[in-house]
Amino acid sequence: xxxxxxxxxxxxxxxxxxxxxxxxxxxxxxxxxxxxxxxxxxxxxxxxxxxxxxxxxxxxxxxxxxxxxxxxxxxxxxxxxxxxxxxxxxxxxxxxxxxxxxxxxxxxxxxxxxxxxxxxxxxxxxxxxxxxxxxxxxxxxxxxxxxxxxxxxxxxxxxxxxxxxxxxxxxxxxxxxxxxxxxxxxxxxxxxxxxxxxxxx
Amino acid sequence: xxxxxxxxxxxxxxxxxxxxxxxxxxxxxxxxxxxxxxxxxxxxxxxxxxxxxxxxxxxxxxxxxxxxxxxxxxxxxxxxxxxxxxxxxxxxxxxxxxxxxxxxxxxxxxxxxxxxxxxxxxxxxxxxxxxxxxxxxxxxxxxxxxxxxxxxxxxxxxxxxxxxxxxxxxxxxxxxxxxxxxxxxxxxxxxxxxxxxxxxx
Numbered sequence: 001x002x003x004x005x006x007x008x009x010x011x012x013x014x015x016x017x018x019x020x021x022x023x024x025x026x027x028x029x030x031x032x033x034x035x036x037x038x039x040x041x042x043x044x045x046x047x048x049x050x051x052x053x054x055x056x057x058x059x060x061x062x063x064x065x066x067x068x069x070x071x072x073x074x075x076x077x078x079x080x081x082x083x084x085x086x087x088x089x090x091x092x093x094x095x096x097x098x099x100x101x102x103x104x105x106x107x108x109x110x111x112x113x114x115x116x117x118x119x120x121x122x123x124x125x126x127x128x129x130x131x132x133x134x135x136x137x138x139x140x141x142x143x144x145x146x147x148x149x150x151x152x153x154x155x156x157x158x159x160x161x162x163x164x165x166x167x168x169x170x171x172x173x174x175x176x177x178x179x180x181x182x183x184x185x186x187x188x189x190x191x192x193x194x195x196x197x198x199x200x201x
Numbered sequence: 202x203x204x205x206x207x208x209x210x211x212x213x214x215x216x217x218x219x220x221x222x223x224x225x226x227x228x229x230x231x232x233x234x235x236x237x238x239x240x241x242x243x244x245x246x247x248x249x250x251x252x253x254x255x256x257x258x259x260x261x262x263x264x265x266x267x268x269x270x271x272x273x274x275x276x277x278x279x280x281x282x283x284x285x286x287x288x289x290x291x292x293x294x295x296x297x298x299x300x301x302x303x304x305x306x307x308x309x310x311x312x313x314x315x316x317x318x319x320x321x322x323x324x325x326x327x328x329x330x331x332x333x334x335x336x337x338x339x340x341x342x343x344x345x346x347x348x349x350x351x352x353x354x355x356x357x358x359x360x361x362x363x364x365x366x367x368x369x370x371x372x373x374x375x376x377x378x379x380x381x382x383x384x385x386x387x388x389x390x391x392x393x394x395x396x397x398x399x400x401x402x
Contacts (some may be wrong), residue, residue, distance in 0.1 A: 006296075007269030009253050016247045021235045022228040023221075030385070033293050034222045035251070036258050036267050044255045046217045050236070050248035052210050057237050066237050068208030092234055 010036070062133070064109030064126045066091050074098075074107060081105045083140040087130065087159065089113055089147060097145060108133065113151035114158055125155070127162065134166050141169040148175065211237070263334070265310030265327050267292050275299075275308060282306045284341040288331065288360065290314055290348055293385040298346060301392035306344075309334065314352035315359055326356070328363065335367050342370040344399060349378045361402055372399045 010032065018028035035043040059065070060072035067073055074080065074094075084105040088094050094107045110125045133139065142163060146152035160170050175193035177186060186194075211233065219229035236244040260266070261273035268274055275281065275295075285306040289295045295308045311326045334340065343364060347353035361371050375398035378384070384392065 006267065006274055007257070009250065009257055009269050010267070013247075013250045013254050016243065016250050019243055020224075020232050020247075022232055023223050027223040029296060030293065031221050031223055032254075033267070033296070036254060039255055039258065042217065042220055043251055046214075046221075047248055047251035047255055049210065049214045049217050050244055050251065053214050053233075053237060054240055054245045054248055056208070056210050057240065066207065066211070066234070068210050073207055092231065095230060095234075 062129070063107050064091070064111055064129065065094055065107060079104065082138050084143065085130070085133065085139050085141075086143045086145050088145050089152065089155075093145065093147075110146075110155065113146065113149070113155040115151050122158065127159070130159075131162065134163065134168060139166075139168060141171060144170065144172045146172075148173075263330070264308050265292070265312055265330070266295055266308060280305065283339050285344065286331070286334065286340050286342075287344045287346050289346050289384070290353065290356070291385075294346065294348070297384045297387065298392060298396070301389045301396065303393040303396040311347075311356065314347065314350070314356040316352050323359065328360070331360075332363065335364065335369060340367075340369060342372060344396075345371065345373045345402065346384070346396075347373075348383050349374075349380050350383075357402070371402045373402045375399050 013035075014025075014028050014032045017023055017031050018025045020028075023031055035046070056068040057066055058068070058070050060067055060070055060075055062071045062075045065072040065074060069076070081104060084103065085108050086094075086097060086103070086105060087108045087110060088097065089110050089112060091109055094109060097103075097107075108126070108130045110127065110130075112120055112125055114120060114122065114125070130142075134142070142159075144156045144159060146156050156172060163170050174197060175190065176197065177183065177190065177194045183191065214236075215226075215229050215233045218224055218232050219226045221229075224232055236247070257269040258267055259269070259271050261268055261271055261276055263272045263276045266273040266275060270277070282305060285304065286309050287295075287298060287304070287306055288309045288311060289298065290311050290313060292310055295310060298304075298308075309327070309331045311328065311331075313321055313326055315321060315323065315326065331343075335343070343360075345357045345360060347357050357373060364371050374395040378387065378391070378395050
């Protein structure tokens, strides 16, 4: 705002809200006003929840997930199959796969992809942690669930090299038509891949 | 999330973020993850700013604005012309007009519009406070800057009746405001132009 129209506390709240992904300068003002109007029902609980997150949230020293306990809920869940690890770029990918709920296994968060142009090398990713987990000998399969981007695929190739020393099956997610997707809207690469790895009907 | 994949503190944070206007369940997860990753730079300051807002923000007893002081920054600013009051429906409208920065005057926030169908009558709006301010005798002009909706115009007509007892010029925003549009979403240029060419009501 050009002029001071409210106390600095409110303007600071708006400025910080504008940095939250999904909100911009204009929607941050709307959000701030809504929060202020719902002070007791929403603003106060949200402030408390954030304060608690600041205090309690930590990175799992084993898999790189974020949680309030270390090792995280997934790493310390005895009902999960310890013989399979799904390797993901980011915690968001881990959460997405968990929502799919397809496999009851463990994860490993790399924290990014190899990107020489951006100066991201192997030492910047949590690869040593993965190798250490495999060296324990319990893991039989590593599923590389990296994004289907150039960087993701580069990272997958690098990891395959690194893991070749272990007697472990290394797999990657299938390429194909998204469930519910329409062929007409899909790119040629996906369609070619889906044709190539077609399955018996 | 169907399964517990993180501590309850993180899921509570996501649930509360999903209630912020502009964020939904999916973007709330993204926002939570981003906040957690930027714990020191963003999450902690935001938690502090929200906590401070909970403690300090109050409604101005004079005009109905939200601020950390009462009377608010605008009501206690001696450089503002006390002879003109702009009447708005909501604090968001006040902020929008202030961003336009066309007039250095005082405001009055009604807190809504007359809406018999929703059970909102004159006593549910901050009309008594407006009449009391006019009775002090300093105000020469009231600008009705209500939204160009049916409820807004109904409210404007009702207010004009109520204010006819005073020797005060009652004006409204010039046309230029799109019919059916809401002030909070308008660009500053349009708002400034509309203020400048206000007409007798």
